[in-house]
Amino acid sequence: MPVVSRYAQEGRPYAVASLCVAAGAYGLVRAVQAETGPKPRRAVGWWTGYAVAVGAAGIFNLLALLSVAAFAVTVVLWRPPRTVLLRWAAASTAGIRDGINRYLATRPA
Structure with a gap:
């Protein structure tokens, strides 16, 4: 049993980072749908x-920020209006910046 507990502890940060990436994907889909749907808002x-989800993913695992590249491909293939692209770029930049800053702040010197 101790071996199982050890491996479970090692997998937790990856699970939380995956959760954050999934939450970011959901937020991205909902944002684009809201702004390009039949009643754009x-x-x-x-x-x-x-x-926030992208930044949290970066806190738990810095490599999780690479998911933004996959989100970029998704957004470009959707061909949304320019305003949606700009909002996505701003939100992605804020999330990446927040994730990296918090990661560096919590890193031992």
Whole structure:
């Protein structure tokens, strides 16, 4: 049993990072759908949630920030209006910056 417990502890940060990436993907989809749907409206809350999820993923695992590259491909293939692209870029930049800053702040010197 101790071996199982040890490996479970090692896997937890990856599970939380995966959860954050999945939450970011959900926020991205909802934000783009809200702004390009039949009744377009601004989706500030969804973009904020996306940025927070990307930043949290970066805190738990710095390599999880590479998911933003996959999100970029997804957004480009959707061909949304320019305003959506700019909002995605702003939210992604904020999330990446937050994730890297917090990661560096918690890293031992």
